[in-house]
Amino acid sequence: MSRIIQKAACVGGGVIGGGWIARFLLNGIDVAVHDPHPEARRIVGEVLDNARHAYRAMMNAPLGPEGALTFHDDLAEAVADAEYIQESVPERLDLKHRVFAAIEAAARPDALIGSSTSGFKPSELQVGMAHPERLFVAHPFNPVYLVPLVEVVGSPVNDEAALSRAMEIQRETGLHPLRVRKEIDAHIGDRLLEAVWRESLWLVHDDVATTQEIDDVIRFSFGLRWAQMGLFETYRIAGGEAGMKHFIEQFGPALKWPWTKLMDVPEMTDDLATKIGDQSDAQSGMHSIRELERIRDDNLVGIYQALKANDWGAGKTLREMEDRFFERAKDSAAAAAPDYAAPLVLHETRVPGDWLDYNGHMTEYRYLQVFGDATDAFLGHIGMDAAYRAPGRSVYTVESHIRHLAETSVDTRLCVRTCVLGHDARRIRLHHEMVDEAGNVQATSEHMLMHVDTNAGKASPLEAPLTDRLARLSRGQRGLTAPAHAGRPIRDIGWPEPV
Known part of the structure; x- marks a missing residue:
């Protein structure tokens, strides 16, 4: 999945600037930071710790690699090669004007410049700029790494193409950009x-x-x-x-x-x-401020998860953000060229608090959710993406067996080890092991997958690239032994003859 931005710069790393830094980084974007505050590294580090905690609780998708974080004493060095620059300095117009002048002197000519200002109009910020058309208001809400709204405000001199690109970048990080129709003090x-x-x-x-x-x-x-x-x-x-x-x-x-x-x-x-x-x-x-932030974040995550179940409001934004993370994880797995002679590790997650039952352990249907996400990760690995599904081709699960082997508790980090135990022209036979950080198997599952033509409503033969990737995978996975607990209907499918 290609990215529309590789590097951002954040000028200011306080409450709002730190939130911007976290949102960019956790979405895999490199961030260069300039903040003269002597405690800037500590403050940003603490905000990042809370943001990571929130994302692990909120996201079912693999988070993937973070962007690279660098700190720069020199503002010009921080913004020099950034595609998007976010200013989050204190609300003093004279200070902002000095900062924008320094940014303009060092930034790329095509770099976009957003201001986090909560009150000033863009026309006030643009005074004295050589290229005011690329500066706009991008006003977020605290915590920036969780709350999705950002108000995008332009003045009559703004370039609409630049504003549209800014909003595309913001959507890429899971934000919901709202284009404010007219500039006005304090926005909406x-x-x-x-x-x-x-x-x-x-x-x-x-x-x-x-x-x-x-x-x-x-x-x-x-x-x-x-x-x-x-x-x-x-x-x-x-x-x-x-x-x-x-x-x-x-x-x-x-x-x-x-x-x-x-x-x-x-x-x-x-x-x-x-x-x-x-x-x-x-x-x-x-409570300390950091404790209040953590409580706030946990509450927001719970609300988002409930809204996501209904594909509503901020929950819909979260679902779209997770979809991007899933796509990136599939791309990373495909590019990694894993050792097919061993089980594949394509999905990892953590047990959040709302996955627990009345006994304090992970509730039954969440096991199936984890295994289902692992199956989706496998299908993405072999090439079943949106383009493959577009003509009506898909894969349905027609049989599942789950064994519960341990009491999985809150905050347990889980990975799923996946083996392909056979396939034929229409079916794929999968086995998953859910393993905690210590290597203890928490549960296993077996799945029979059927390739279907959704338009015709019936089974159909697998097509490329699924067939090609399964053929490559077969050379390593056919040496793995089917577990003794595999159910007979699932065991009946073996490997096709080598070509």
């Missing part, structure tokens, strides 16, 4: 957040609610709805069978009632700042 997301933030400040100021009570209202009620359906779709449902128009007719008059103070802002006095700080300490002070 932060303007919505600011409305809730201002009202929350008044509620704390007036002693109506504490910081924890406000957070509880959000996370136990509308926050759950917003996480998967947003605002307008949620209100459409609230309108019942009559839909959105009925909701507006019913609740529209409330817009004239004096419910909010959005046109008025409490003065951020020392007393109000202290009150908010003390309440926040009581609410969350028992």
Whole structure:
């Protein structure tokens, strides 16, 4: 699977910049970092640790090799050969202008430059640039390595082709780029957040609610709805069978009632700042920032997995991202030329918390999921990709046998060793062993695969490149002994005669 970008540069490695670095790296993109902060390497390293933990929990696909990470004291050196440059320095316009001037002086003429700014318009950032058409706003949301939205904002001078390419690169890393129609202060997301933030400040100021009570209202009620359906779709449902128009007719008059103070802002006095700080300490002070980040990430991963099951919202973005990782894993396996005289290791994974049953061990259907993913990895290895399936050719599993041999617990790292124990013109006979890090076999499975013509709805002969790769594989795998536990219907298929 070809990549549309090989190297990115990140100028700034704090909370947002570190998240960008992690997203690029974990998607296999090399990243050059410039950040003068004396603790930049430590901070980025800790963000990467959390990101790796989250990706291992979130992704069923093999993660594949990370990109190469380099740190550079000199900004010009960091950006010199990058195809995409992301600026994430503090929100000071004078500082950003100096940084952009330095980037322009050293970057490739075709390099794209995105700014993480949460408030400035691109036309403000572009002042003084020689080539303002390639600078745009790419505003992400924390944590950048997990939350998929990025607001892409251009000005009238921006090159639309450059913006389109930037969005292609962002999709390549699992982001969901949203093209903002007009440049506006604070873009879209932060303007919505600011409305809730201002009202929350008044509620704390007036002693109506504490910081924890406000957070509880959000996370136990509308926050759950917003996480998967947003605002307008949620209100459409609230309108019942009559839909959105009925909701507006019913609740529209409330817009004239004096419910909010959005046109008025409490003065951020020392007393109000202290009150908010003390309440926040009581609410969350028992956790370090890194612990809070890990808790946040685990919660987000659980939500994403639920949404992915319905191919909905951020879950759909995750599924598309996993598909890219699976394709890369297949390409890597195909290029590796493994030793066919030994079992193939084409799939690895880790047992996340939501795979456990009431006994605290991996639940039954997850074993089949792991073996199914290993079968998919094998089929990709022998050439069954999207192009092969396009005319209606595919492979169906018609028989499976699973043996459960151990109690597989949470966080166990698993690999699957795959043997081909025979094939004929239409069928492939597979055996998988699921093995933990210590080499202990957790489970085994046997599968009979049938090649089919999905348009005709019947079995059909295998075709190239599957036949060619199976022929090469046969020379090594035919020497492997079929396990004694293999079921008779599956054992009945042997190897074709050597050609």
